[in-house]
Amino acid sequence: MTDSHVPRRTLLRYGAYGAGAAALAATAASWERLTGADIPGRDDGSLVVATLGSAFDPATVEALTQGFHRLHPDIPLRVNAVQAVDWSDFFAKILTQIAAGTAPDLVYVATEGVQLFAQRLGVPLDRWVRRDAAELREYFADVHPSLVESMMYEGNLYQLPMEFNAADIYLNKQVLKRAGAGFPAADWSRDDFTALLREMKRAGDAHFTPYFWTNRLWGGVMPWLFANGTNLLKESKAPGGSWLWDTFYPAADRQGRGGGFRWTTPQATADRVEEAYDYLASLVQENLCSRPEGGNGSNLVGVFSTGRVGVTPAGGFWAGGLHLAGMRAADYDVQYFPRWRTQRHQFGAAGYALLRTSKKQEAAWEFIKYAARKDTMTRLFQSNQTTPARRSMLNAARYAASGPAHWQVFYDTLDRFPDTGPIPAPPQVAEVTDVLLKYTGTALASPRAVGPALRRMQGDLEQAMEREV
Amino acid sequence: MTNTQVPAVRPRPATPPAVAVRPSVRDRGTRLLAALFLAPTVVGIVVFTIVPIIGSLVLSLFHWNVIDPPRFAGGANYRTTFTDSTVLVSFRNTLLFMVLAVSLQLLIALALALALNGRMPVWLRSVFRSAFFFPLVLSAASISVVMKYLFNQDFGVVNWLIGLVGVAPVPWLTSEHAAMATVILVYVWQQFGFSFLLFVGGLNNIPKEIHEAAALDGATGLRKHLGITLPLLSPTLLVASVVGIINALQVFEQPYVLTDGGPGDATRTVVMVIYERAFEQLDFGEASAVGVLLFVLIMAVTALQFRLSRRFVHYQ
Numbered sequence: 117m118t119d120s121h122v123p124r125r126t127l128l129r130y131g132a133y134g135a136g137a138a139a140l141a142a143t144a145a146s147w148e149r150l151t152g153a154d155i156p157g158r159d160d161g162s163l164v165v166a167t168l169g170s171a172f173d174p175a176t177v178e179a180l181t182q183g184f185h186r187l188h189p190d191i192p193l194r195v196n197a198v199q200a201v202d203w204s205d206f207f208a209k210i211l212t213q214i215a216a217g218t219a220p221d222l223v224y225v226a227t228e229g230v231q232l233f234a235q236r237l238g239v240p241l242d243r244w245v246r247r248d249a250a251e252l253r254e255y256f257a258d259v260h261p262s263l264v265e266s267m268m269y270e271g272n273l274y275q276l277p278m279e280f281n282a283a284d285i286y287l288n289k290q291v292l293k294r295a296g297a298g299f300p301a302a303d304w305s306r307d308d309f310t311a312l313l314r315e316m317k318r319a320g321d322a323h324f325t326p327y328f329w330t331n332r333l334w335g336g337v338m339p340w341l342f343a344n345g346t347n348l349l350k351e352s353k354a355p356g357g358s359w360l361w362d363t364f365y366p367a368a369d370r371q372g373r374g375g376g377f378r379w380t381t382p383q384a385t386a387d388r389v390e391e392a393y394d395y396l397a398s399l400v401q402e403n404l405c406s407r408p409e410g411g412n413g414s415n416l417v418g419v420f421s422t423g424r425v426g427v428t429p430a431g432g433f434w435a436g437g438l439h440l441a442g443m444r445a446a447d448y449d450v451q452y453f454p455r456w457r458t459q460r461h462q463f464g465a466a467g468y469a470l471l472r473t474s475k476k477q478e479a480a481w482e483f484i485k486y487a488a489r490k491d492t493m494t495r496l497f498q499s500n501q502t503t504p505a506r507r508s509m510l511n512a513a514r515y516a517a518s519g520p521a522h523w524q525v526f527y528d529t530l531d532r533f534p535d536t537g538p539i540p541a542p543p544q545v546a547e548v549t550d551v552l553l554k555y556t557g558t559a560l561a562s563p564r565a566v567g568p569a570l571r572r573m574q575g576d577l578e579q580a581m582e583r584e585v
Numbered sequence: 586m587t588n589t590q591v592p593a594v595r596p597r598p599a600t601p602p603a604v605a606v607r608p609s610v611r612d613r614g615t616r617l618l619a620a621l622f623l624a625p626t627v628v629g630i631v632v633f634t635i636v637p638i639i640g641s642l643v644l645s646l647f648h649w650n651v652i653d654p655p656r657f658a659g660g661a662n663y664r665t666t667f668t669d670s671t672v673l674v675s676f677r678n679t680l681l682f683m684v685l686a687v688s689l690q691l692l693i694a695l696a697l698a699l700a701l702n703g704r705m706p707v708w709l710r711s712v713f714r715s716a717f718f719f720p721l722v723l724s725a726a727s728i729s730v731v732m733k734y735l736f737n738q739d740f741g742v743v744n745w746l747i748g749l750v751g752v753a754p755v756p757w758l759t760s761e762h763a764a765m766a767t768v769i770l771v772y773v774w775q776q777f778g779f780s781f782l783l784f785v786g787g788l789n790n791i792p793k794e795i796h797e798a799a800a801l802d803g804a805t806g807l808r809k810h811l812g813i814t815l816p817l818l819s820p821t822l823l824v825a826s827v828v829g830i831i832n833a834l835q836v837f838e839q840p841y842v843l844t845d846g847g848p849g850d851a852t853r854t855v856v857m858v859i860y861e862r863a864f865e866q867l868d869f870g871e872a873s874a875v876g877v878l879l880f881v882l883i884m885a886v887t888a889l890q891f892r893l894s895r896r897f898v899h900y901q
Binding site: 126130204208211212214215236237322323325328331406407409419424546547550553554555557558561569583 | 610611614651652653738756758759760844845847848850861866868
């Protein structure tokens with residue numbers, strides 16, 4: 117056999133290949149390159165705060181970081197602005213980070229996720245709030261107790277509310293003028309609302325939609341359920357919380373407060389729920405409003421500002437959006453949601469939640485306190501992209517440029533209607549939201565579809581609420 | 586007994602004794618080189634395809650919400666899946682979508698490929714090819730966002746255009762019947778460019794002599810296409826339909842952005858359900874079970890296609 121006899125030339129060639137490969141490997145190994153440790157916020161010892169990316173602009177985040185650094189130079193801070201379409205998308209991304217072992221220390225969480233985070237991931241702030249009560253007294257005096265209560269779960273406080281938005285009604289004044297209609301009174305009724313839509317429709321062209329609404333938990337069918345004195349899930353309050361109410365709020369404000377909301381039994385087939393759906397179905401049938409799935413917040417500013425929509429539910433966040441879209445303060449205004457059986461409003465709030473997995477809990481609490489300071493919040497919420505949780509921040513100067521004229525409505529929704537409450541958001545909120553959106557679309561296909569759709573909604577909600585999150 | 590008896594069994598011809606041939610150094614070097622070139626792909630497939638498939642299979646037997654440690658569930662996730670009306674509807678929707686979208690996609694692509702295969706200036710052919718392929722390079726999510734505006738019942742350009750000729754606004758995305766049709770329309774518009782390019786390539790590979798011979802025998806237009814073009818294009822058709830079906834069964838972006846699965850469940854697809862179960866409801870076990878069922882469905886449909894292809898696909 118001669119196969120094993122390697123010719124000298126072959127040996128040299130393969131030797132050269134081997135040397136080349138070894139040189140390449142050595143070069144690659146020594147090359148300075150990015151690794152997992154280079155990902156911002158990973159293992160660099162910083163306090164990591166995850167926020168909904170689109171909520172704060174980079175300059176605001178920079179101001180937040182620098183301000184905190186001046187106060188606490190020993191606590192390195194990194195703000196992780198997570199880009200997401202909505203709160204549900206944001207939570208999904210945060211949970212993915214947690215699953216990947218890169219959990220932030222603090223997460224900006226809205227009402228939709230308060231109970232889910234509290235039940236599974238959050239740390240109650242009670243001991244720190246008690247410890248620093250003197251320091252926080254000014255904060256609580258400036259923040260409505262309903263907002264604070266919405267951040268409690270089973271007697272414990274999980275977040276300090278930073279912002280909120282109640283579902284009020286925005287009216288296009290150009291459309292009102294065209295229809296020859298006056299600005300509605302604060303206590304306008306559902307029938308007044310319907311009559312206004314009809315007047316607007318008569319005065320508008322074929323492409324005009326009097327009432328534009330969206331299919332979602334906040335600002336969709338829910339405000340109508342609240343106004344009709346009902347809710348999707350039976351609402352009650354957890355015991356406890358007196359440690360907070362007794363410390364920070366006067367007796368009048370403590371009345372009826374508890375340890376946070378409980379949303380338990382589904383009641384989609386209740387008469388009042390069906391009545392609200394029937395009403396909305398009749399508006400759709402009469403072409404007085406868009407079908408809910410047709411609309412979303414992103415195209416709404418454009419159609420509202422150009423006079424193709426008359427009224428829509430929105431919160432203080434819309435003042436900034438309309439201003440950016442070129443609307444002047446005199447072009448639009450805001451009024452409370454119309455009264456039906458009640459004039460109870462709904463709201464959603466947000467604040468920083470401290471995660472159990474955080475190893476820097478003391479530092480995280482310092483950040484929460486810093487974020488809740490009035491000067492910090494003033495820097496954060498400059499462009500009316502939301503309603504600040506501090507009452508004192510809502511003043512004429514803030515709304516002078518952007519409007520609306522009745523800017524007091526934003527905070528007065530809480531002050532004038534003390535029963536105004538948060539959107540129903542139990543720990544199973546994701547599934548509840550999916551079921552609500554799905555069957556709202558089905559129910560409004562025709563007036564006769566309401567009953568069967570709500571019966572199926574009830575079944576699915578019962579299943580969702582039984583599920584362990 | 587005589588020795589003249591014919592043996593009943595014919596002796597088998599002697600096979601040469603097996604000799605272990607040792608590959609030469611040159612062969613071994615070539616193999617090593619081939620392995621080196623293949624390694625990145627193989628590693629990629631193993632890490633990003635095989636391991637996740639096995640992971641999903643394992644995960645489908647557990648309850649896992651990301652936050653707490655997984656708990657063994659046995660077949661509970663599969664039982665839930667088979668009794669969940671949303672999951673069942675999503676499978677029905679996906680199959681319907683697959684049949685309609687792939688048929689339409691192949692028909693349009695084939696018709697346009699045949700049309701462009703005729704006499705036409707080269708520059709014009711290039712323009713059409715680019716125009717048909719262009720949507721495919723765009724992100725499905727971006728396209729869907731734009732289409733959502735175009736098809737908006739109240740403010741969309743499409744309804745405005747049909748309104749010019751007196752047609753009433755159509756609820757493109759909000760009617761149970763129209764929504765699926767609109768999603769299919771958007772999907773097909775984006776996807777048919779791929780099949781179109783395959784067909785253009787396939788048509789170019791058909792020898793001209795065969796068409797010339799058929800013409801001499803008196804075959805014309807449709808007869809030539811049915812008797813020659815389609816049979817010779819059948820391998821390309823098989824590839825286009827296999828890829829088209831696999832893609833259609835995994836449709837997600839278009840229904841997610843355009844309709845969010847609604848109205849009701851009218852456009853909810855299987856991959857949407859997987860996403861919702863996993864990332865919205867934090868039920869990774871059930872999401873994995875649905876994923877495994879989709880995997881089985883894709884394998885079954887693809888196997889069926891290859892089985893049927895034996896009858897219908899002709900290789901030259």
